[in-house]
Amino acid sequence: MSRSDSSPDALDHEQLRVVRGRRSGVVIAVAVHSTQAGPAIGGCRITSYSHWRDGLDDVVRLSRAMTEKAALAGLPHGGGKSVIMDADAVLDERDRLLVLEDLAEVITSLDGAYLTGPDIGSTPEDMEIIHGLTGGLAFCRPESGGGSGNSSTATARGVLAALDAAADHVFGTGADLRVGVIGYGSVGRLVADELAARGCAVTTGDLDGSRRAVAEAAGLTWSTEDLLGEEFDVLVPAAVGGLLSEERARTCRARLIVGPANNQLTHDGVGSTLHERGVTWVPDVVASAGGIIHAVCREELGLTEEETTRRITAIGATVTEILTDARESGTTPQTAARDLAARRRTAVPA
Numbered sequence: 001m002s003r004s005d006s007s008p009d010a011l012d013h014e015q016l017r018v019v020r021g022r023r024s025g026v027v028i029a030v031a032v033h034s035t036q037a038g039p040a041i042g043g044c045r046i047t048s049y050s051h052w053r054d055g056l057d058d059v060v061r062l063s064r065a066m067t068e069k070a071a072l073a074g075l076p077h078g079g080g081k082s083v084i085m086d087a088d089a090v091l092d093e094r095d096r097l098l099v100l101e102d103l104a105e106v107i108t109s110l111d112g113a114y115l116t117g118p119d120i121g122s123t124p125e126d127m128e129i130i131h132g133l134t135g136g137l138a139f140c141r142p143e144s145g146g147g148s149g150n151s152s153t154a155t156a157r158g159v160l161a162a163l164d165a166a167a168d169h170v171f172g173t174g175a176d177l178r179v180g181v182i183g184y185g186s187v188g189r190l191v192a193d194e195l196a197a198r199g200c201a202v203t204t205g206d207l208d209g210s211r212r213a214v215a216e217a218a219g220l221t222w223s224t225e226d227l228l229g230e231e232f233d234v235l236v237p238a239a240v241g242g243l244l245s246e247e248r249a250r251t252c253r254a255r256l257i258v259g260p261a262n263n264q265l266t267h268d269g270v271g272s273t274l275h276e277r278g279v280t281w282v283p284d285v286v287a288s289a290g291g292i293i294h295a296v297c298r299e300e301l302g303l304t305e306e307e308t309t310r311r312i313t314a315i316g317a318t319v320t321e322i323l324t325d326a327r328e329s330g331t332t333p334q335t336a337a338r339d340l341a342a343r344r345r346t347a348v349p350a
């Protein structure tokens, strides 16, 4: 490791850099969890923390999850993540550039071990800038710059593949589903609208009430209630992470939970609570991978859109494998996903 850190969670990381940017003065952390299968990939999160240690915890946790996500998706990559710990520092365009230059400097110093992409607070346009400054170490650039563009459509496609496979596993093929979608944003909207178009009874809600008219026009029921407490066959978390706490896992009334939000569980034990209550939870590292599969396949591997779509849809087969393994071995889907990721990490195709 490049820097010693008191957090034991960071000790399984190959590299961890925490710097105060010399141009911006902002604290930036970059974590490379693994390069075993190839260079680490993972987005750049720009957000504010009450203490820099919280940002460090985030980058460590998120980069480890990226190693699992890349392995489960069959990508020739390990996991990494970067965190810029002051969202206010990028409000002004000139200041934003200084922060991006600082981040690019850290990425360059890692000698190709880490490639970044967009995450909360960062954009495809930011990736264009970092791509230029680092000589190509950023993905998900705008289509106008030769990149693969917005990842929401691919992410939604992956969520639908995961949902279809999991619903077949839990309810049997062709069941009429009542679905709740938490968050009617870029991905949630695509998933909710598609399910409604297929004839499912879909309820959605969003902190942003201005989305209600669009949702209702698409045939959805709008709710201002906490959808975790409502009765659904399937619940799709498509808002922020950390939605499923121990307490909420004990009271939630859905039978299946599958969605794109990253880091849905507040801690690993929540997965066991859901399992004990007979709620099937599809790990977000599997369900949310469509976007990154699209970016890597199009920008790096040079695959056609058709082949890329095939790889995204294969998320469904991975979900079936995980849920079948969990059922047969009596473990949680989380444990089954980790085991499968470990097996795939050593056998990643190009």
Ligand SMILES: NC(=O)c1ccc[n+]([C@@H]2O[C@H](COP(=O)([O-])OP(=O)(O)OC[C@H]3O[C@@H](n4cnc5c(N)ncnc54)[C@H](O)[C@@H]3O)[C@@H](O)[C@H]2O)c1
Binding pocket: 120, 151, 152, 153, 155, 182, 183, 184, 185, 186, 187, 188, 205, 206, 207, 208, 238, 239, 240, 241, 260, 261, 262, 288, 289, 291
């Ligand atoms: N966009 C992608 O390609 C992608 C890829 C992987 C994972 N994800 C994850 O999926 C989730 C959704 O991504 P997105 O791109 O649609 O984000 P988004 O910001 O476009 O949409 C999220 C929506 O959730 C709403 N929201 C926030 N907190 C809420 C709450 N407590 N209750 C109800 N609504 C709430 C927001 O108002 C917003 O409309 C995020 O967690 C993101 O990290 C997205």
